[in-house]
Amino acid sequence: MLLSDIQAKLLIVDDLPENLLALEALIKREDRIVYKALSADEALSLLLQHEFAMAILDVQMPGMNGFELAELMRGTAKTKNIPIVFVSAAGREMNYAFKGYESGAVDFLHKPLDIHAVKSKVNVFVELYRQSKAMKQQVEALEQSRREQETLLAQLQLTQVELEHAVRMRDDFMSIVSHEVRTPLNGLILETQLRKMHLARDNAAAFTMDKMHAMVERDERQIQSLIRLIEDMLDVSRIRTGKLSIRPAQFDLTQTVAQLIQSFAAQISAAQSTVNFNPGPPVVGQWDEFRIEQVISNLLTNALRYGAKKPIDVSVYIDGDHAVIDVRDQGIGISKENQLRVFQQFERVSASHATAGLGLGLFISEQIVAAHSGTITVQSALGEGALFRVRLPRVQKT
Missing domain, CATH: 3.30.565.10 (Histidine kinase-like ATPase, C-terminal domain)
Structure with missing residues (x-):
């Protein structure tokens, strides 16, 4: 986000409406919103609702004056860091400037106001606010990015663990399958080789009905073992793809x-x-x-x-x-x-x-x-x- 895109809110407080209008006309721009308050009580209400780049307070107001309002602002977490500029029509001999700085002001202006000085000071504080806001947003974005990276890292670590487990399962599965399939196959191969040997020697005695029945039973057991292994593997595949059929x-x-x-x-x-x-x-x-x-x-x-x-x-x-x-x-x-x-x-x-x-x-x-x-x-x-x-x-x- 560009600095110029950050909208700044300004608060001006004065008990005279004409002073507020004049000051508003002096400092208002398209990228700023100016809020006006005729009393300290109105100003406190606005301060609780908005985040201001700066506040310009008239010192001499009926009821709570500008100094008292400033002290309240400095004692509240939401408003204690808002830059305060005091404005007073009293002469310099009143020593208001010193009291203003004691109240936490960053500057003090005397009426009649110097137009160029007011604009310059407001521009400085608005720019400082925007830079601070932009930096805060960058810090928040960096923190969000850090949290997202931590989450991603945790997900990657979990995926790595799952992949390692899957690889181990695959290796175990292949080892078990090769062993289990080899057992009935070896039996069938040995039976086949034995029969070929008897046939090569014309050993008809090896093929009596009793021996043939025994051979068939052994073959059938080995074949059933293979079928069972294959069916188990097919069932696992059906389960994983959600295609295990149930027909009640x-x-x-x-x-x-x-x-x-x-x-x-x-x-x-x-x-x-x-x-x-x-x-x-x-x-x-x-x-x-x-x-x-x-x-x-x-x-x-x-x-x-x-x-x-x-x-x-x-x-x-x-x-x-x-x-x-x-x-x-x-x-x-x-x-x-x-x-x-x-x-x-x-x-x-x-x-x-x-x-x-x-x-x-x-x-x-x-x-x-x-x-x-x-x-x-x-x-x-x-x-x-x-x-x-x-x-x-x-x-x-x-």
Whole structure:
């Protein structure tokens, strides 16, 4: 902003209207606003409303005189720095000038006024006011710029931390994916090489029906592992883009859980564990059956993985307007700190145990349950197993 753009307000106080008009005509310009007061009381009212570049006070006024008004101005924070010029018709022998300077005046003028002196002095104080105002605005602008830079720096630092975290997650993800994908692929490659070797040797005995069944089962397990990894990665992508589809339909949750546990027979046997489930009354509601099966499968897989070969208890029941699924194991448990992390991406229940999977199961499960307006929680302590509880509203909001 240019100095000339800063408008200056001037206050003139005199008990004679003709003196005010004459002085106003002398000092008024387009870039200035002149306020007139006929008494000290009027002047105080204006001083409280406006910010003045200077004040020209008549000394001899009825009631409160100019000196008393000046003392009041000097004692008030809003007005104490306003330059004051006294004007008096009294002769120099009255020694008013000395008293004026004692009252805080910056100058003293005698009537009749010297036109050039008045204009010159007003110009000086107006220019000083504008320079002070401009400097104050520059300081405020610099302070605002400093605050904005601090905010920007904080945002950049936060972004840097987030980027570093994202890079670590990417690196961890790629490391886990390469390891997890390699495991079933290595199995398939070894099986293929073994069969090629038998075929090259015309070893027909290696391809009996029993051996063929075993080969197919092994291949199927490896392929299912790959499919599971790929589906998990696709689900994460769908979640991030908000495209995880939920298609509610009415079904009996108790029956679905019972059938799912039966399909886990091979995994339960391989984990040398058992699953206790006593089906109760039907628990009917509106949910996406495929997605709910996905959640329960993830919970069962974790329970078998970390259950220390001990029995696992599963229950399904109604609690008010919600259906509840509990999966409880008696395994290694989860610390309080890790309970806050298990539902995050690429997190494992226990880093000290070598386990398969991308660490996405619980993250995906939580997103699926949230999409049903439900909740999934964990209660656990180290060495005391874990209870995962899923609560689902029985009727989905449309």
